[in-house]
Amino acid sequence: MDKPCEVILSPDKSNILYTVYEIKGSLLSNAIFHHILNELRVKRSSLNRILIYCKCKTNCAELYRFFSLNLGDKFTEPPGASPRIPECWLVDMFFKSTEEEVKDSIITNFSKSSPLRIVIATVAFGMGVNCPDVHLILHFSPPHDIENYVQEVGRGRRDGAQTFAILLHNKKLLKESSDYMTRYVNYKKECRRDSLYKFFDKYSHSQENYGCPLL
Numbered sequence: 001m002d003k004p005c006e007v008i009l010s011p012d013k014s015n016i017l018y019t020v021y022e023i024k025g026s027l028l029s030n031a032i033f034h035h036i037l038n039e040l041r042v043k044r045s046s047l048n049r050i051l052i053y054c055k056c057k058t059n060c061a062e063l064y065r066f067f068s069l070n071l072g073d074k075f076t077e078p079p080g081a082s083p084r085i086p087e088c089w090l091v092d093m094f095f096k097s098t099e100e101e102v103k104d105s106i107i108t109n110f111s112k113s114s115p116l117r118i119v120i121a122t123v124a125f126g127m128g129v130n131c132p133d134v135h136l137i138l139h140f141s142p143p144h145d146i147e148n149y150v151q152e153v154g155r156g157r158r159d160g161a162q163t164f165a166i167l168l169h170n171k172k173l174l175k176e177s178s179d180y181m182t183r184y185v186n187y188k189k190e191c192r193r194d195s196l197y198k199f200f201d202k203y204s205h206s207q208e209n210y211g212c213p214l215l
Contacts (some may be wrong), residue, residue, distance in 0.1 A: 014053075015156075015160050015161060015162050015163055016137075016153055016156055016162075016163045016164075016165050017162060017163070017164050017165065018153075018165045018167075018192035018193055018196060019164070019165070019166050019167070019192065020169065020184075020185055020192065021166065021167070021168050021169070022169055022170060023168050023169065023170050024170070027140060027141070027168055027170070028062065028063070028066055032166065032167060032168070033063075033066065033137070036118070036138075037051065037066075037070055037071070038113060039073070039115060040067070040091075040118070041071070041074065044074075044077055044090065044115075044121050045077045045090065045114075045115040045116045045117060046119075047081070047118075048117075048135030048136065049110065049116075049117055049119075049131065049133055049134045049135055049136075050117065050118045050119075050134070050135065050136045050137075050138065051118075051119050051120070051121065051125070051131070051134050051136070051137050051138070051155055051156075052118065052119070052120045052121070052138045052139075052140060053122070053123070053125075053137070053139045053140060053143070053152050054119060054121070054122055054140040054141065055122070055140070055141050055176070056142070057095045057097065057122065058097055059072070059097075059140055059141070060093045060094075060120045060121065060122060061093065061113055062191065063093075063120045063140065064091060064092075064093045064120050067091045067118065068091070071090070071091075073088060075088075075089065075091065076088040076089060076090065076115070077089075077090055077115035079212065084153065086102075086105060086106075086109075087105075087109065087114065087115070088115055089115065089116060090115055090116065090118065091116075091118045091119075091120065092109075092110075092116055092118075092119055092120070093119070093120040093121065093215060094106050094108050094119055094120070094121040094125045095121065095122040095124050096122060096124040096126060098124070103124075106119060107129055107131075110131045111131050111132070116153075119183045120183055123143070123148060123152065125155070126151060126152065126155075129155060131155060132159055134155055134156050134157070134163065135156075135161075135163060135164065136156075136163070136164045136165075136166065137152065137153045137155060137156050137163065137164070137165045137166070138163075138165075138166045138168070139152070139166070141168065141169060141170060141173040141175075142167060142169045142170060142173055142177045142181055142182075143176060143177070143181065144176065144177055144181065144198065145178040145180060145181050146157070146178070146179055146180045146181055146184060146199050147179070148201075149184075149196075150196070150197075151180065153165040174186075175210070180199060182207040183195075184196055189208065194214065
């Protein structure tokens with residue numbers, strides 16, 4: 001290539017609002033999951049889409065079971081439809097060992113008009129996936145490092161509309177994270193956005209960002 005040009009941009013997306021919560025008990029006992037469950041019961045397929053990241057397949061299955069058991073025959077749209085028809089599910093899960101055909105189906109359903117509202121996934125649901133109307137990115141536990149976290153919250157709405165990125169953690173889970181990730185989670189003396197993106201080149205704080213909480 002003749003005269004290549006290097007372009008360096010900050011990965012910051014100003015429409016994302018970052019929040020971190022420390023959980024004292026079981027992660028699943030946290031009120032946020034019960035709030036999401038209640039919202040799903042009421043709004044059904046009109047609920048804004050939600051992407052929940054977990055560190056492992058076991059956590060994905062645990063969360064999937066939580067929604068499945070609590071929704072019962074309302075797990076599908078329309079309610080009472082055969083649970084053997086994935087295209088009717090309101091919730092699905094995605095991880096590395098998921099069959100490729102199923103992965104493609106989940107990505108398609110999550111990217112177009114379909115009942116699918118919530119995808120529970122590992123990092124396997126990552127780069128190259130474009131789901132433009134994801135309203136909430138929720139991390140069931142902290143990723144290992146800052147780079148993974150930024151990539152995963154980048155799945156949020158790409159139309160510029162406000163998106164929420166919520167990270168849940170406890171002291172035990174933080175032991176598996178890098179020093180930078182741990183520092184980001186624990187540091188409360190500057191806004192979350194500044195704390196996160198100061199590790200990257202070309203970032204500068206902007207008043208146009210959607211809020212800057214210290215939580």
